[in-house]
Amino acid sequence: NAGVTQTPKFRVLKTGQSMTLLCAQDMNHEYMYWYRQDPGMGLRLIHYSVGEGTTAKGEVPDGYNVSRLKKQNFLLGLESAAPSQTSVYFCASSYSPYNEQFFGPGTRLTVL
């Protein structure tokens, strides 16, 4: 039982490049989330999904897109990376919006 996995673990991009972060969970959770973690700011919600085929905006969605084509996968895309998107990105999943979230190990992204 791997829990929540994220690919890749590290990435360096140049301004304007695009990339996709992949999150996978094997717990059959309906709810999935993408957060970014910046020093002193805690976790901020980028986008979330309440089930396969659904996505919704969180607190800081600008510059990001997401897709949930399969229940177990939640993809986060950056179409044109900016230095302000340098951060650590965490994916999480939960059984319901009232239950604890299970987090992946994170992706450290640097945009030059």
Add this chain to the structure above:
Amino acid sequence: AQSVAQPEDQVNVAEGNPLTVKCTYSVSGNPYLFWYVQYPNRGLQFLLKYITGDNLVKGSYGFEAEFNKSQTSFHLKKPSALVSDSALYFCAVRDRSYGQNFVFGPGTRLSVLP
């Protein structure tokens, strides 16, 4: 609106001493409250939660937290700290009657000194 504050960036405590990591929150209605821990280069791990019922909640690794509605607080406590408890701790809150998502505090770094 929902918000959560962790008034201390850093807490230092000697091994064997009791520890407290503070959390205060603001919600319109009644809250769901969670504590998570993050070890270096790892994702967050769930510690404990308050949903309803007894105000004293016991969680993983000997941690507990007390829900205080009048003071809108949910402080994390442990009777005897271990060096291995050194980590970043996050409080999270969600209003039962509003919105879908939890709001996380900025985190408190706990250092347990041997």
